[in-house]
Amino acid sequence: MEREFDAIVVGGGLAGLVAAAELADKGKRTLLLDQEPEASLGGQAWWSFGGLFLVDSPEQRRLGVKDSKELALQDWMGSAGFDRAEEDHWGRKWAEAYIDFAAGEKRAWLHGLGVRFFPIVGWAERGGYLAEGHGNSVPRFHIVWGTGPAIVAPFERRVREHRDGGRLVYLPRHRVDRLIRQQGAVVGVSGSVLAASDAARGEASSRDITGDFEYRARAVLVTSGGIGGNPDLVRANWPSRLGEPPKHMLSGVPAHVDGRMLGIAEEAGGRIVNRDRMWHYTEGIRNWSPIWPNHGIRILPGPSSLWLDARGKRLPAPNFPGFDTLGTLETLRHTGYDYSWFILTQKIIEKEFALSGSEQTPDLTGKSVRQVLSRVLPGPTAPVQAFLDKGEDFVVADNLAELVAGMNRLTGEGLLRFEEIERQVLARDREMDNAFTKDLQITALRGARQYKGDKFIRVARPHKLLDPKSGPLIAVRLHIVSRKTLGGLQTDLSGRVLGTDGAPVPGLYAAGEASGFGGGGMHGYRALEGTFLGGCLFSGRTAGRAAAEDIG
Numbered sequence: 244m245e246r247e248f249d250a251i252v253v254g255g256g257l258a259g260l261v262a263a264a265e266l267a268d269k270g271k272r273t274l275l276l277d278q279e280p281e282a283s284l285g286g287q288a289w290w291s292f293g294g295l296f297l298v299d300s301p302e303q304r305r306l307g308v309k310d311s312k313e314l315a316l317q318d319w320m321g322s323a324g325f326d327r328a329e330e331d332h333w334g335r336k337w338a339e340a341y342i343d344f345a346a347g348e349k350r351a352w353l354h355g356l357g358v359r360f361f362p363i364v365g366w367a368e369r370g371g372y373l374a375e376g377h378g379n380s381v382p383r384f385h386i387v388w389g390t391g392p393a394i395v396a397p398f399e400r401r402v403r404e405h406r407d408g409g410r411l412v413y414l415p416r417h418r419v420d421r422l423i424r425q426q427g428a429v430v431g432v433s434g435s436v437l438a439a440s441d442a443a444r445g446e447a448s449s450r451d452i453t454g455d456f457e458y459r460a461r462a463v464l465v466t467s468g469g470i471g472g473n474p475d476l477v478r479a480n481w482p483s484r485l486g487e488p489p490k491h492m493l494s495g496v497p498a499h500v501d502g503r504m505l506g507i508a509e510e511a512g513g514r515i516v517n518r519d520r521m522w523h524y525t526e527g528i529r530n531w532s533p534i535w536p537n538h539g540i541r542i543l544p545g546p547s548s549l550w551l552d553a554r555g556k557r558l559p560a561p562n563f564p565g566f567d568t569l570g571t572l573e574t575l576r577h578t579g580y581d582y583s584w585f586i587l588t589q590k591i592i593e594k595e596f597a598l599s600g601s602e603q604t605p606d607l608t609g610k611s612v613r614q615v616l617s618r619v620l621p622g623p624t625a626p627v628q629a630f631l632d633k634g635e636d637f638v639v640a641d642n643l644a645e646l647v648a649g650m651n652r653l654t655g656e657g658l659l660r661f662e663e664i665e666r667q668v669l670a671r672d673r674e675m676d677n678a679f680t681k682d683l684q685i686t687a688l689r690g691a692r693q694y695k696g697d698k699f700i701r702v703a704r705p706h707k708l709l710d711p712k713s714g715p716l717i718a719v720r721l722h723i724v725s726r727k728t729l730g731g732l733q734t735d736l737s738g739r740v741l742g743t744d745g746a747p748v749p750g751l752y753a754a755g756e757a758s759g760f761g762g763g764g765m766h767g768y769r770a771l772e773g774t775f776l777g778g779c780l781f782s783g784r785t786a787g788r789a790a791a792e793d794i795g
């Protein structure tokens with residue numbers, strides 16, 4: 244087989260597929276390498292919920308949401324909190340460019356590729372601070388009709404067409420171990436051919452080596468993802484502002500998200516910035532039917548559940564479900580325990596629990612209108628019911644005393660006192676007697692129902708937790724679940740990787756999570772959600788186009 248290509252793309256996740264398709268579209272001979280078997284093509288994005296951040300879309304307007312580029316920029320900057328002169332220099336520029344994209348051509352471009360959206364827009368990261376603080380002022384989380392697989396599909400299709408047309412070579416089970424440099428420029432890759440594997444999509448595959456390889460090209464694009472599947476790296480980079488790293492955490496990503504390639508790119512002269520910025524969730528439950536090792540599922544919660552720490556103390560405002568992921572993580576890391584609790588009712592779980600992962604939303608992933616409509620019927624979705632029946636983190640009881648006893652039994656730690664939890668639940672329920680209240684969580688959920696989308700499918704009618712008509716009561720033990728890497732290889736607005744001197748490393752490009760979704764961290768400290776897939780699309784497209792142009 245040929246040894247020389249115009250461009251090599253390392254990693255066949257969403258960013259790599261987009262970049263490879265762009266390169267081959269421009270007639271560039273492209274080599275796509277991935278350490279996983281072909282069954283896992285598409286990487287994390289295939290498993291994703293398919294939530295995409297769009298600004299001022301027809302879906303928002305139909306639901307009466309007034310959004311604008313200015314409002315989105317205000318929210319983004321309030322969440323990002325960029326405060327590092329050098330490390331944030333390019334991340335900030337990428338953020339501005341990304342807002343333009345999300346408010347501009349993103350939807351039309353995707354629509355042209357056949358991507359469609361569920362009509363109800365979700366409201367992720369609601370914030371809970373002031374106008375210039377963290378969070379989305381309005382709902383912007385647009386769910387791809389068909390979830391993760393449907394956002395991968397158009398790009399996978401283009402890559403396969405290019406392969407069939409002889410413009411692109413795709414080699415699975417090829418793990419890059421080194422970037423080859425000559426006179427300061429990256430001119431190729433070398434690595435190990437891994438043993439053939441019949442691991443199903445997302446499953447960990449063996450690392451047995453059967454051979455080696457070396458390929459050369461004028462441009463090498465690193466699209467190898469982040470570090471979320473490597474708990475040692477997550478702990479090593481854990482920022483002290485978030486307290487101690489958790490001893491116990493679940494993995495929200497497949498094992499291939501190992502962060503190894505980032506070190507390899509660094510050795511070749513690339514600069515990694517903002518290593519201490521990451522995005523992990525606090526509403527993780529252990530998957531009763533795991534696909535990858537230590538598989539955790541994130542609950543995408545509506546705002547009504549009562550959130551208690553491991554000792555049963557209600558979390559302070561605004562640590563409400565779905566408001567401020569990292570703010571809540573920080574609060575929880577200072578409790579001294581790795582888990583926390585939701586207490587809720589059957590009524591709340593029916594309306595407010597969604598599970599992040601394409602396999603956990605068969606109605607949306609399978610594009611079944613009939614199944615989606617059945618969400619308005621009583622009862623939780625089938626995957627949520629399966630967790631209630633089989634998940635190890637769930638307790639169901641007819642009264643609070645039994646519930647607390649069950650929670651204590653589950654952990655075996657006996658940290659919870661019934662009287663203390665009852666006092667807080669009663670206090671919260673007393674705040675329901677008027678249409679107005681001092682309890683900010685109740686104010687927030689009443690406010691949320693002013694938004695049609697929340698009222699239809701997301702926020703339960705406010706009710707007392709101890710109202711037997713809303714029961715039974717449910718408690719969910721919540722773990723920390725690792726997910727996204729917000730920092731990464733610093734890139735300029737063409738996706739060229741920069742060295743420690745700030746100048747591009749000739750021949751080296753990066754996109755997707757490996758580049759902090761652009762610039763080495765376009766999110767700054769915090770994300771608005773739905774911005775990761777979009778970040779892969781935008782940075783993958785940009786790097787692919789720029790590399791094609793640079794190659795000439």
Ligand SMILES: Cc1cc2nc3c(=O)[nH]c(=O)nc-3n(C[C@H](O)[C@H](O)[C@H](O)COP(=O)(O)OP(=O)(O)OC[C@H]3O[C@@H](n4cnc5c(N)ncnc54)[C@H](O)[C@@H]3O)c2cc1C
Nearest residue numbers: 254256257258278286287291292294419468755756775776
């Ligand atoms: C369950 C789940 C739900 C999510 N939901 C959402 C959502 O709703 N909205 C959103 O915006 N984001 C979501 N995300 C995040 C988003 O899916 C990821 O951030 C994004 O897909 C990352 O894509 P990537 O191409 O950068 O990396 P990856 O998907 O990680 O792909 C990287 C590829 O590189 C390969 N690779 C790594 N190292 C090497 C090497 N040395 N040699 C060869 N190959 C290598 C890997 O095998 C892998 O195939 C979700 C993620 C998960 C897991």
